[in-house]
Amino acid sequence: MSAVTEGATGTQSGPIGRRMKRKEDPRLITGRGNYVDDISLPGMLHMALVRSDVAHARITSIDKSAAEGMEGVHAVITGEDLDVGAPLPMVWIPPGVEVKTPEHWPLARGEVNHVGDPVAAVVGSDKYGVIDAAAQIVVQYEELPAVIDPEKALEDGSPLVHDDLGTNKTHEWALGGGDMDAAMAEADVVVERRIVNHRTAGAAIEPRGCIAEWRGESVTLWTATQIPHLVRLFLAGELGVSEEKIRVIAPEVGGGFGSKLNHYAEEVLACYLSRKLGRPVKWLETRSENLAATTHGRDLIVYCKMGVKRDGTITGLHAKIVADLGAYYQLLTPFIPCFAAFVMSGCYKIPAVQTDIVGVFTNKFATDAVRGAGRPEATHAIEVMIEQAAAELGMDPLELRRKNFIPKEDFPAEVAVGVVYDSGDYHGTLDKLLEHVNLDEFRREQAELREHGVYRGIGFSTYVEICGLAPSRVVGPSGVGIQGGFWESAVVRVHPSGAATVYTGSSPHGQGHETGFAQIVAERLGIEPENVEVMHGDTDTGPFGMGTYGSRTLSVGGEAAGRAAVKVQEKAKKLAAHLLEAAPEDIELADGKYQVRGSPDKGLALADISLAAYVPENIPEGMEPGLEETSFYDPENFVWPFGAHAAIVDVDIDTGKVEVARYVAVDDCGRAINPLLIEGQVHGGIAHAIGQALFEQVVYNDEGQLITGTFVDYALPTAAELPSFETDRTETPSPVNDLGVKGVGEAGTIAATPTMVNAVVDALRPLGVSYMDMPLTPMRVWQAIQEARGAGSGPRATEQGRQTDEHGSGSAGSGPAAPAEGGES
Amino acid sequence: MAESVRVNVTVNGESRSSEVEPRLLLVHYLRDTLGLTGTHIGCDTSNCGACTVLMDGESVKSCTVLAVQADGAKVQTIEGMAPAGNGALHPIQEAFWEHHGLQCGYCTPGMIMAAADLLKRNPNPTEEEVRHGLEGNLCRCTGYHNIVKAVMAAAESMRSGEGVPA
Numbered sequence: 005m006s007a008v009t010e011g012a013t014g015t016q017s018g019p020i021g022r023r024m025k026r027k028e029d030p031r032l033i034t035g036r037g038n039y040v041d042d043i044s045l046p047g048m049l050h051m052a053l054v055r056s057d058v059a060h061a062r063i064t065s066i067d068k069s070a071a072e073g074m075e076g077v078h079a080v081i082t083g084e085d086l087d088v089g090a091p092l093p094m095v096w097i098p099p100g101v102e103v104k105t106p107e108h109w110p111l112a113r114g115e116v117n118h119v120g121d122p123v124a125a126v127v128g129s130d131k132y133g134v135i136d137a138a139a140q141i142v143v144q145y146e147e148l149p150a151v152i153d154p155e156k157a158l159e160d161g162s163p164l165v166h167d168d169l170g171t172n173k174t175h176e177w178a179l180g181g182g183d184m185d186a187a188m189a190e191a192d193v194v195v196e197r198r199i200v201n202h203r204t205a206g207a208a209i210e211p212r213g214c215i216a217e218w219r220g221e222s223v224t225l226w227t228a229t230q231i232p233h234l235v236r237l238f239l240a241g242e243l244g245v246s247e248e249k250i251r252v253i254a255p256e257v258g259g260g261f262g263s264k265l266n267h268y269a270e271e272v273l274a275c276y277l278s279r280k281l282g283r284p285v286k287w288l289e290t291r292s293e294n295l296a297a298t299t300h301g302r303d304l305i306v307y308c309k310m311g312v313k314r315d316g317t318i319t320g321l322h323a324k325i326v327a328d329l330g331a332y333y334q335l336l337t338p339f340i341p342c343f344a345a346f347v348m349s350g351c352y353k354i355p356a357v358q359t360d361i362v363g364v365f366t367n368k369f370a371t372d373a374v375r376g377a378g379r380p381e382a383t384h385a386i387e388v389m390i391e392q393a394a395a396e397l398g399m400d401p402l403e404l405r406r407k408n409f410i411p412k413e414d415f416p417a418e419v420a421v422g423v424v425y426d427s428g429d430y431h432g433t434l435d436k437l438l439e440h441v442n443l444d445e446f447r448r449e450q451a452e453l454r455e456h457g458v459y460r461g462i463g464f465s466t467y468v469e470i471c472g473l474a475p476s477r478v479v480g481p482s483g484v485g486i487q488g489g490f491w492e493s494a495v496v497r498v499h500p501s502g503a504a505t506v507y508t509g510s511s512p513h514g515q516g517h518e519t520g521f522a523q524i525v526a527e528r529l530g531i532e533p534e535n536v537e538v539m540h541g542d543t544d545t546g547p548f549g550m551g552t553y554g555s556r557t558l559s560v561g562g563e564a565a566g567r568a569a570v571k572v573q574e575k576a577k578k579l580a581a582h583l584l585e586a587a588p589e590d591i592e593l594a595d596g597k598y599q600v601r602g603s604p605d606k607g608l609a610l611a612d613i614s615l616a617a618y619v620p621e622n623i624p625e626g627m628e629p630g631l632e633e634t635s636f637y638d639p640e641n642f643v644w645p646f647g648a649h650a651a652i653v654d655v656d657i658d659t660g661k662v663e664v665a666r667y668v669a670v671d672d673c674g675r676a677i678n679p680l681l682i683e684g685q686v687h688g689g690i691a692h693a694i695g696q697a698l699f700e701q702v703v704y705n706d707e708g709q710l711i712t713g714t715f716v717d718y719a720l721p722t723a724a725e726l727p728s729f730e731t732d733r734t735e736t737p738s739p740v741n742d743l744g745v746k747g748v749g750e751a752g753t754i755a756a757t758p759t760m761v762n763a764v765v766d767a768l769r770p771l772g773v774s775y776m777d778m779p780l781t782p783m784r785v786w787q788a789i790q791e792a793r794g795a796g797s798g799p800r801a802t803e804q805g806r807q808t809d810e811h812g813s814g815s816a817g818s819g820p821a822a823p824a825e826g827g828e829s
Numbered sequence: 830m831a832e833s834v835r836v837n838v839t840v841n842g843e844s845r846s847s848e849v850e851p852r853l854l855l856v857h858y859l860r861d862t863l864g865l866t867g868t869h870i871g872c873d874t875s876n877c878g879a880c881t882v883l884m885d886g887e888s889v890k891s892c893t894v895l896a897v898q899a900d901g902a903k904v905q906t907i908e909g910m911a912p913a914g915n916g917a918l919h920p921i922q923e924a925f926w927e928h929h930g931l932q933c934g935y936c937t938p939g940m941i942m943a944a945a946d947l948l949k950r951n952p953n954p955t956e957e958e959v960r961h962g963l964e965g966n967l968c969r970c971t972g973y974h975n976i977v978k979a980v981m982a983a984a985e986s987m988r989s990g991e992g993v994p995a
């Protein structure tokens with residue numbers, strides 16, 4: 005079989021919409037990718053870090069002498085030796101809100117605040133040798149009390165993570181609209197629930213890593229990152245080097261999921277040590293380091309309260325969130341939970357919606373973005389509450405959803421929190437879902453199986469997500485307060501032969517930019533995507549860009565590429581008009597030809613025009629030679645993808661094991677550029693969320709020791725634990741951008757956790773289980789069954805004891821928990 | 830550092846001979862000593878399978894084998910799956926491409942090698958058998974859906990004798 009691309013075999017006429025095989029794959033399937041660890045430079049040294057093995061302590065001494073004396077060791081540095089111009093950045097300064105911000109240095113200065121906090125760096129010539137040397141560095145600690153449970157951290161008298169800040173409360177932030185008191189007063193039933201969305205890890209299979217090479221006055225850093233341009237900007241301040249002397253390259257990046265949407269200590273250390281030693285310095289993260297010191301995600305306790313009338317009308321939704329942020333901030337740490345607030349209305353027309361957030365320091369590593377970043381947490385809370393309310397009302401949960409959905413004709417729809425959803429058809433995705441899931445038949449089957457002791461359940465969730473980050477005026481410094489802009493850039497360069505290169509500021513790590521962007525640009529230029537090369541991830545070869553995260557790639561980066569291509573197309577039309585001796589307004593682009601409208605016989609291919617553009621003896625007066633354009637696109641609004649998911653699960657009530665029998669997803673991400681890529685994104689997102697729902701959890705014990713420090717303990721789902729997924733789509737174009745696209749990278753992670761929890765609860769409801777916190781491990785499910793049985797069949801069972809290591813495990817079978825005013829009641 | 834030891838390994842059909850530290854892992858031998866960087870490293874506890882290669886025809890996690898243990902063995906890595914230069918792909922590679930069985934590509938070489946071993950032992954696997962067969966290989970991007978599809982498709986094309994590399 006040959007390796008010839010079959011890209012042209014789509015059903016659509018143009019490249020947009022084709023199920024095109026990926027352009028990036030040939031190198032990756034043959035082992036010719038180029039990830040950070042694949043790069044070796046002459047004279048390269050290796051760096052290893054000594055990290056704190058205690059959660060909270062003063063460093064009383066560090067003895068580096070033994071390590072320094074070892075063969076092949078070139079340098080050992082500690083926090084005292086490291087002379088950099090700025091601490092690691094956190095870029096959220098919300099107007100009018102004080103966010104207590106501790107200094108976060110690449111190496112600890114006097115005190116460690118979490119297990120994994122870097123204390124010293126060793127550089128040497130041998131990969132294994134530096135690890136031996138690191139083991140010879142003796143750090144003496146005077147241990148301090150650690151605080152692990154965020155609610156305990158808020159209590160008076162709690163040990164403080166940062167003494168100088170005087171409190172463990174980082175900040176309070178709120179977003180809402182409508183009259184909550186009136187909404188709750190109007191409700192016939194108020195359902196309350198304490199929902200824990202536990203700490204997880206991004207767990208990209210490629211760990212982080214970087215190589216810094218200093219030559220003369222300039223430094224190049226190869227780093228596994230989602231944001232090369234931002235990393236360069238930060239390095240300039242830290243290293244005291246002018247920005248243009250720094251080149252940051254994100255080579256092939258082996259997955260990110262938010263965990264590489266950051267600027268980390270090791271990037272600074274590698275550059276610093278390369279300058280100091282005059283040699284390239286490489287650092288590669290071990291998986292244990294990754295689980296201890298690459299950002300975690302989620303970790304919110306959500307006290308949720310939903311008011312509903314007997315007829316199912318939702319009157320109000322109030323979420324009080326306690327967010328465990330860990331010991332320091334990474335790039336966006338305190339902001340991430342706020343993201344939840346923007347989608348707290350879900351798909352529903354709710355008159356009053358309010359989110360109040362309290363951030364808390366604990367002696368753990370920082371949380372930050374993990375796939376979905378705030379939106380999975382909000383959706384989980386809303387969709388769990390919907391089913392709780394439905395159970396309370398004795399109403400069909402789908403009926404309850406339908407009754408409250410924002411109707412199609414209301415779009416663009418402003419919701420209570422003040423944001424405007426661009427377009428949607430929530431009834432449409434749910435209807436389509438039910439074409440795949442015959443609910444009546446399922447209920448019959450479920451009843452039959454129960455008679456044979458088989459507990460099968462079905463769970464649903466619907467979601468809307470906020471994507472396309474972001475209109476700068478909304479999230480920028482005077483808006484939400486992120487110190488940046490959220491546009492994206494692209495350059496489209498047509499070469500003399502008519503082939504094109506696109507430079508995007510967006511930086512992929514598995515999404516398929518090289519294919520999707522090629523399809524967009526090819527369509528706009530009237531050429532084939534095979535002849536469009538997409539360059540990314542190198543600060544020296546393209547314009548400044550904001551990177552890849554928040555499902556922004558297509559709707560912001562892709563749109564920028566499309567707009568730059570349209571500018572090129574316009575110039576090409578002018579040139580074609582000149583060459584064909586026609587008026588520019590009479591030129592159309594049809595079937596790859598620039599032709600006088602309606603006269604395909606007199607048409608020019610892009611190659612004819614580009615050649616003329618670069619051999620400019622025949623271009624119009626006043627026109628510059630060349631065929632290249634740039635676009636910086638700042639969206640007017642966010643885009644709002646949505647969908648409806650269902651899971652069917654079987655629960656073994658003797659062991660508590662949950663098996664996913666079917667998972668069905670209907671997503672709407674606007675216009676499809678490449679359905680193959682969309683499906684892949686949906687699959688990955690669902691698996692990620694099933695992982696969180698059933699298996700994955702970052703666990704610290706009472707002393708702040710990380711219990712889940714390897715892949716033995718941090719359980720990612722394997723192929724054997726997952727089913728094949730059934731996916732379908734509806735297409736509701738976004739009016740926000742010219743492409744009509746929305747984004748889909750996080751859809752699965754947003755929808756699937758509540759789907760799973762609702763399914764397991766549905767299976768176990770006859771046993772009296774009314775709710776369970778994730779992860780739904782066999783132990784937790786089994787316990788919930790025992791407790792529910794012990795407490796009779798009603799939902800009003802006992803309040804659960806909480807284990808501090810997971811702060812808020814299993815409130816299984818419990819009735820509504822009272823939200824605590826100002827901390828633990 | 831302990832005395833170095835000579836190892837002779839046939840890698841992708843070529844015999845190689847090197848002096849190595851006795852503690853050198855096979856994966857580092859392949860990557861650093863031989864420059865075959867298609868074999869990846871994703872963990873330190875033998876869980877992820879990114880480092881999977883074939884040793885004497887059987888899949889092994891090369892992070893869990895010492896280079897000295899491979900002395901005298903035949904090792905096949907992802908680079909040896911398709912002959913370089915003529916654009917031909919192994920049917921498993923072809924199927925991964927066709928069915929979008931990869932996103933970031935980091936797990937992919939290990940997945941392909943594990944699939945090669947699986948299909949050699951079981952040329953006509955059920956979906957269930959494929960899922961269990963790949964249990965030792967983690968992927969964070971694809972949710973395995975398209976990987977499983979690709980392996981099933983590869984099995985079919987290999988059974989029908991199509992797509993055997995030239």
Ligand code: FES
Binds near residue numbers: 870873874876879890
């Ligand atoms: S690197 Fe070998 S199993 Fe993970």
Ligand code: FES
Binds near residue numbers: 932
């Ligand atoms: S494709 Fe990224 S880990 Fe599998």
